[in-house]
Amino acid sequence: MSFVIADNIFQSYGNRPILEQVSLEVDEGEFVSIVGASGCGKSTFLRLLLAQETPTRGAITVDGNPPAVEPGLERGVVFQKYSTFPHLTVRDNIVAGESFRRPWGRFFGAAQRAARARADETLVRIGLDHVADQYPATLSGGMQQRLAIGQALVARPRILLLDEPFGALDPGTRLSMHDFLTELRAETGMTVFMVTHDLEEGFKLGDRVIVFDKPRWDPDDPGAFGATITYDFDARNGGFPYQTIKEKTHVLRSN
Amino acid sequence: MFSGFVAVISMIPPLAILPILFIVFGLGEASKIVLIFIGITPVLIRDMSQRTLELPREMTVKAETLGASTMTIALRVALPQVLPRLIQSVRLSLGPAWLFLIAAEAIASDLGLGYRIFLVRRYLAMDVILTYVLWITLLAFLIDWALKALSRKAFPWAEASL
Numbered sequence: 310m311s312f313v314i315a316d317n318i319f320q321s322y323g324n325r326p327i328l329e330q331v332s333l334e335v336d337e338g339e340f341v342s343i344v345g346a347s348g349c350g351k352s353t354f355l356r357l358l359l360a361q362e363t364p365t366r367g368a369i370t371v372d373g374n375p376p377a378v379e380p381g382l383e384r385g386v387v388f389q390k391y392s393t394f395p396h397l398t399v400r401d402n403i404v405a406g407e408s409f410r411r412p413w414g415r416f417f418g419a420a421q422r423a424a425r426a427r428a429d430e431t432l433v434r435i436g437l438d439h440v441a442d443q444y445p446a447t448l449s450g451g452m453q454q455r456l457a458i459g460q461a462l463v464a465r466p467r468i469l470l471l472d473e474p475f476g477a478l479d480p481g482t483r484l485s486m487h488d489f490l491t492e493l494r495a496e497t498g499m500t501v502f503m504v505t506h507d508l509e510e511g512f513k514l515g516d517r518v519i520v521f522d523k524p525r526w527d528p529d530d531p532g533a534f535g536a537t538i539t540y541d542f543d544a545r546n547g548g549f550p551y552q553t554i555k556e557k558t559h560v561l562r563s564n
Numbered sequence: 565m566f567s568g569f570v571a572v573i574s575m576i577p578p579l580a581i582l583p584i585l586f587i588v589f590g591l592g593e594a595s596k597i598v599l600i601f602i603g604i605t606p607v608l609i610r611d612m613s614q615r616t617l618e619l620p621r622e623m624t625v626k627a628e629t630l631g632a633s634t635m636t637i638a639l640r641v642a643l644p645q646v647l648p649r650l651i652q653s654v655r656l657s658l659g660p661a662w663l664f665l666i667a668a669e670a671i672a673s674d675l676g677l678g679y680r681i682f683l684v685r686r687y688l689a690m691d692v693i694l695t696y697v698l699w700i701t702l703l704a705f706l707i708d709w710a711l712k713a714l715s716r717k718a719f720p721w722a723e724a725s726l
Contacts, residue, residue, distance in 0.1 A: 361625055380628040391622040396644040396721050405640075410631030414640040444721040457626075464630045 312337035312372055312500055313358070313468060319366035319535070320353055326535035327353050331367075333519065333538060340494065340501045342515030342544065344508055349521040350536040351504050352472060358502055359384055359470050371467060382410060385466030389473045392457035393445040400441040402456055403428035406463035428463075435459040435489070451482035455489060462493065471503040475510065487514060511544070518542040567613055574606030579667055586672055596668040603664045604657045611653045615646045648722040651715040655708050662704055 311334035318331040328350045335341055345351045356362045357369060360377035368376040371383055380386070393402050404424045408416050416424045432438040435455050437448075445453055454474055461469060475483045491514065494501065505511050511518045520540040527533040546552035578599055585602075589595035619642060627637045669678030677696050684692045716723060 359625065359629070380625050382629070382631040384629050386626060386629050388622045388626070391620040392626055394623065394627075394641060396719070398721075406630055409627055409636055409640065411636075412633075414632060414636030446721065461626075461629070466629065 310373065311335060312339075313369070315357075315367070315369045317367040318354075318357060318364045318369065320350070320357060320362070320364050321535065325532050328357075328364075328537065329535035330537050335500060335502075335517075337372075337500055338498045340503070340514060340516045342511030342518045343502060343504045343521065344506070344511050344518060345521030345536070347506075349523065351521045354521065355470055355472055355502065355504050358468070359386055382464060383467045385461035385464055385469045387454065387457045387461055387469075387471050387474045389476045393453055393460065395444065395446055398442055398444055399437055399448070399456055400425060400428050400432065402445065402460050403431050403463055406460045410464075431459055431463055449482075450478050451486060454478065454486060458490070458493065462497065462499075466499070468500045468502065471501065473504055473506065476506065483510070490514060512542075512548050515544045518544045567610070570606050570609050570613075574610060576602075578603035578664060582668060582671065591672045596665060596673075599668050600661050600664045604654075604661055607657060607660075608650065608653055612646055612650060615649045616642050619645060644719075648715050648719040651711050651719075655711050658704055658708055662700065666700070 313333070313335040315331055315333040318328055319326070320328040331354065343351045343354065353362070357364050360369075360380050363376070363378060370376055374383070377383065386392070394405060397405060404416070404421075405414075407424055407427070408414060415421070429438065429441065432441055435458070437452060437456060437459070440448060440452070445456060448456065458471075458474070475486050478486060487510065503511070503514065508518075518540075519538050519542075521536045522539040523534055523536045524539060525534040542548065543550045581602070582595075582599055585595040585598055589598055623641060624637055627641045632640070665676075666678030666681070669676040670682040673679040677700050681693050681696045
């Protein structure tokens with residue numbers, strides 16, 4: 310059975326359908342890029358995955374659990390903006406990833422010191438240890454997004470949702486963030502959904518690229534029909550399918 | 565519902581209920597403090613609730629995905645972020661606060677700067693009045709400056725984002 314299952318999702322706001330007949334099965338550890346034109350419901354789909362909204366019809370299950378009604382520890386999220394807490398230092402932002410689930414939202418005494426030490430290790434790993442005592446507002450855009458991803462990951466979510474995480478970054482920073490994300494993913498083996506406008510980015514990072522579009526279009530009433538998944542590409546091996554040998558065999562190997 | 569209640573309460577002109585305060589709390593200091601409290605608090609409450617609503621939705625969602633309860637979001641995410649704004653609006657409310665104080669002292673008091681201004685009014689003692697006005701301005705400025713310093717000290721991150 311698949312890890313994340315979206316079963317015949319419909320979502321409409323009032324009379325306006327946004328998504329219709331969206332079905333998707335994703336295995337654990339897959340990286341799914343979601344692309345599509347603006348207003349085609351990809352962000353809506355991400356909000357549904359996040360359980361920030363519940364679908365009008367159908368349900369999304371993660372690991373066979375009952376559908377969530379609000380965002381929880383199972384899901385981690387990074388938005389394009391506002392993903393870090395401006396009133397906490399960089400170190401405390403990382404600590405928050407562990408401490409917000411506690412009764413008062415914080416650690417005390419020895420647990421606090423231990424959490425700070427762990428946060429420092431995380432900061433070294435994501436390359437932000439030199440700004441541990443600064444506030445997020447003083448960091449560059451790329452560093453803020455690295456912090457946001459690190460913060461989401463220390464909470465150990467089952468699935469990570471990225472909503473155009475690199476949309477506001479310059480091309481150079483964006484490339485280094487790709488490497489950063491690829492590394493983290495190799496380490497954690499996490500299931501990732503990423504909404505992006507950049508097709509190249511989607512194919513580079515994703516194992517699968519799914520495209521949202523409207524299959525039916527009424528020229529007199531553009532809002533009459535919702536969008537659905539129109540393409541589902543296998544993006545591994547640079548987008549060329551059937552490159553991996555599934556059987557354990559020595560045939561076709563050079564040595 | 566509570567915001568509707570506060571919205572109605574904040575429309576009551578504080579000076580109009582000053583006589584009631586004098587009847588209930590007597591002519592002493594208590595009625596003046598209560599007048600300032602009644603005059604300022606609804607404005608502060610409305611400002612705070614508005615600022616809390618203006619916090620980005622993403623931040624709440626992010627906190628929820630980190631496992632935060634409603635209580636934790638209120639205490640660890642929303643409250644710390646509106647506190648510097650609270651100080652800011654207290655600073656802006658200093659003017660009305662002084663207005664209420666001097667108005668109350670002008671009507672019923674036997675000491676205080678506002679009382680003395682209205683006492684010497686009958687002698688047309690402009691030199692004394694101006695001196696008192698200067699004193700009040702200085703005091704108000706010092707309070708404002710102290711609040712600003714407090715805000716800087718207590719919420720350095722708010723300065724960083726400006």
